[in-house]
Amino acid sequence: MRSFSRRLVRLSHLVGALTAMIAGVALILFGLASLLALQLAPVAWRDALLIALGLAAIGYGLWRLSGLVVLPLDTTPSPDGELVVGFRRAGRPPQVVVLSGGAGMLVLSGLGDHVERMTCIVPAQDPVEYYYRAAGLFNFQNVYYVVPTPVPLDVRAEIDDGTLADVRHLALNPQIAEHHVSRLYLGDPASAKTPLPRLVAEAIRDADAIILGPGSLFESVVPNMLIDAFREALAASAARKLYVCNLMTEPGRTTGFSVADHIRTIKRYAGFAPDYVLVNAQRIDSEIHRLYAAANQSPVYLAPDEYEETAVLPGDRDGQRRVVIEGSVVIEADLASSVIQYTATLDNPNQSRAVHVLRHDGDKLTATVLELLRRT
Numbered sequence: 001m002r003s004f005s006r007r008l009v010r011l012s013h014l015v016g017a018l019t020a021m022i023a024g025v026a027l028i029l030f031g032l033a034s035l036l037a038l039q040l041a042p043v044a045w046r047d048a049l050l051i052a053l054g055l056a057a058i059g060y061g062l063w064r065l066s067g068l069v070v071l072p073l074d075t076t077p078s079p080d081g082e083l084v085v086g087f088r089r090a091g092r093p094p095q096v097v098v099l100s101g102g103a104g105m106l107v108l109s110g111l112g113d114h115v116e117r118m119t120c121i122v123p124a125q126d127p128v129e130y131y132y133r134a135a136g137l138f139n140f141q142n143v144y145y146v147v148p149t150p151v152p153l154d155v156r157a158e159i160d161d162g163t164l165a166d167v168r169h170l171a172l173n174p175q176i177a178e179h180h181v182s183r184l185y186l187g188d189p190a191s192a193k194t195p196l197p198r199l200v201a202e203a204i205r206d207a208d209a210i211i212l213g214p215g216s217l218f219e220s221v222v223p224n225m226l227i228d229a230f231r232e233a234l235a236a237s238a239a240r241k242l243y244v245c246n247l248m249t250e251p252g253r254t255t256g257f258s259v260a261d262h263i264r265t266i267k268r269y270a271g272f273a274p275d276y277v278l279v280n281a282q283r284i285d286s287e288i289h290r291l292y293a294a295a296n297q298s299p300v301y302l303a304p305d306e307y308e309e310t311a312v313l314p315g316d317r318d319g320q321r322r323v324v325i326e327g328s329v330v331i332e333a334d335l336a337s338s339v340i341q342y343t344a345t346l347d348n349p350n351q352s353r354a355v356h357v358l359r360h361d362g363d364k365l366t367a368t369v370l371e372l373l374r375r376t
Contacts, residue, residue: 017064024057104215154187213244281332
């Protein structure tokens with residue numbers, strides 16, 4: 001029944017155009033029938049007028065229909081299993097900016113096949129290291145790599161217990177695993193005035209969408225926002241801002257964080273809330289859950305007590321309402337996959353063991369992002 005009502009709702013958008021075309025056909029038939037009846041000349045002008053009105057009505061209906069008829073962009077299925085037949089007016093494909101670390105950029109590299117340009121901006125604390133991590137991106141179509149600063153910036157974190165540390169070393173300190181970052185700052189406050197490279201400024205200005213993540217919140221997403229010019233460019237951009245929320249909390253960085261905490265952190269440092277936040281809805285296998293729990297990590301799920309209000313996402317013709325948190329529309333989708341990763345221990349580097357880990361799935365994430373861009 002629900003499927004039937006959804007189809008009726010979608011067809012309702014065609015009613016106006018089809019009504020105009022049917023009325024036009026009726027007027028033309030009536031006018032032709034009157035002419036064929038060999039009416040006298042004084043009445044013939046009326047029949048010609050009816051035919052002209054009919055042609056105008058059909059033209060108007062076709063014009064309306066041209067804005068509603070859908071054309072397939074690709075054969076990528078939507079996350080809910082339906083084949084999405086999208087529509088985009090004639091013009092260039094979108095330009096996308098990705099703000100993440102090397103691993104996150106690789107996850108989203110498949111977007112390069114669907115966009116005009118994908119510009120990857122790496123974290124400011126170690127652009128050279130991330131350059132080598134992301135070097136493989138040059139093999140992907142329409143994917144470009146840029147650094148936000150010519151030299152690395154000293155990005156530091158203050159933990160909720162008062163510990164101060166280099167943001168790159170947080171994951172290596174087991175003593176703070178049960179804590180989280182309370183403040184991120186630049187070791188040299190003057191470096192906040194670092195000018196923005198032209199390529200970075202132009203990419204942000206021309207972007208149709210800016211994707212934050214996937215990647216470590218305090219190590220991959222937030223650091224560049226400590227640069228005044230970068231933060232101002234993001235805020236001024238008319239692009240849709242999407243945040244890919246972490247699958248799991250990070251020891252010593254986001255321990256205990258909810259979806260709302262992640263959004264509030266971006267809002268605190270960027271000065272705005274993302275338009276959309278993608279959250280993994282896939283439930284984690286109990287064995288994988290135990291492995292992460294042993295490392296002081298827990299899944300980042302959408303909790304019922306975080307709901308503030310709901311809103312209808314543009315393009316959702318079935319009227320489905322989405323959760324809004326801190327001004328961001330939160331979208332739950334299957335975004336992850338369990339993979340086997342081989343790791344070595346510090347005690348015995350020559351020996352490795354296989355463990356199951358949860359990672360963002362590139363294909364799933366790309367399909368979800370494309371569907372969201374198509375709708376908005």
